[in-house]
Amino acid sequence: xxxxQESGPGLVKPSETLSLTCSVSGGSINGYYWSWIRQPxxxxxxxxxxxxxxxxxxxxxxxxxxxxxxxxxxKNQVSLKLRSVTAADTAVYYCARGHWGMTPRCEWFxxxxxxxxVTVSS
Amino acid sequence: xxxxxxxxxxxxASVGDTVTITCRASQTISxxxxxxxxxxxxxxxxxxxxxxxxxxxVPSRFSGSGSGxxxxxxxxxxxxxxxxxxxxQQYNSPFTTFGGGTKVxxx
Numbered sequence: 001x002x003x004x005q006e007s008g009p010g011l012v013k014p015s016e017t018l019s020l021t022c023s024v025s026g027g028s029i030n031g032y033y034w035s036w037i038r039q040p041x042x043x044x045x046x047x048x049x050x051x052x053x054x055x056x057x058x059x060x061x062x063x064x065x066x067x068x069x070x071x072x073x074x075k076n077q078v079s080l081k082l083r084s085v086t087a088a089d090t091a092v093y094y095c096a097r098g099h100w101g102m103t104p105r106c107e108w109f110x111x112x113x114x115x116x117x118v119t120v121s122s
Numbered sequence: 123x124x125x126x127x128x129x130x131x132x133x134x135a136s137v138g139d140t141v142t143i144t145c146r147a148s149q150t151i152s153x154x155x156x157x158x159x160x161x162x163x164x165x166x167x168x169x170x171x172x173x174x175x176x177x178x179x180v181p182s183r184f185s186g187s188g189s190g191x192x193x194x195x196x197x198x199x200x201x202x203x204x205x206x207x208x209x210x211q212q213y214n215s216p217f218t219t220f221g222g223g224t225k226v227x228x229x
């Protein structure tokens with residue numbers, strides 16, 4: 001059974017870069033989409049972006065060019081970098097595996113990691 | 123972007139009730155829609171995909187329907203474990219979007 005575990009600093013200063021890692025166990029990164037989704041405290045879900053195992057990426061236009069998602073196949077890890085953060089980036093960050101097969105794009109998400117809270121504050 | 127609007131935002135119900143949550147898309151998304159359940163402090167869990175397909179292991183009291191722009195999630199005979207927040211997600215577009223959520227509370 002595939003399990004995902006996010007890790008990284010819980011506190012990031014404004015204007016700096018948020019860096020998170022998602023470790024995948026019980027399965028390979030190959031053959032799937034890998035996505036990051038966030039949830040501000042008390043609010044709804046926001047998709048950040050994904051990377052396909054082939055290297056294809058797609059990011060939420062609202063985050064513009066601040067996002068980089070990468071895969072380390074040798075370590076079975078997915079990484080997220082979000083640059084120039086502000087307080088509005090404070091959220092629980094989830095990594096999730098994207099299902100595909102019915103359409104030529106990332107479909108629904110399962111499983112998810114437990115999430116990690118990142119607070120942006122000086 | 124495709125906007126997803128859920129209603130109601132909060133729903134109060136009793137154990138044994140049948141509840142329906144609606145999700146409307148700002149443009150047609152065929153049946154490319156998933157539903158999730160999220161409990162406090164936990165990650166979302168997929169219940170339904172392709173609008174009406176039940177994810178393996180999900181109780182049959184959960185059902186989904188709809189196509190185009192209007193979709194519903196129905197929970198028949200609400201159980202104590204079902205009090206949670208529910209989200210819809212469209213994946214018709216490469217830029218996937220979620221609805222704002224519906225919290226199902228105990229009446």
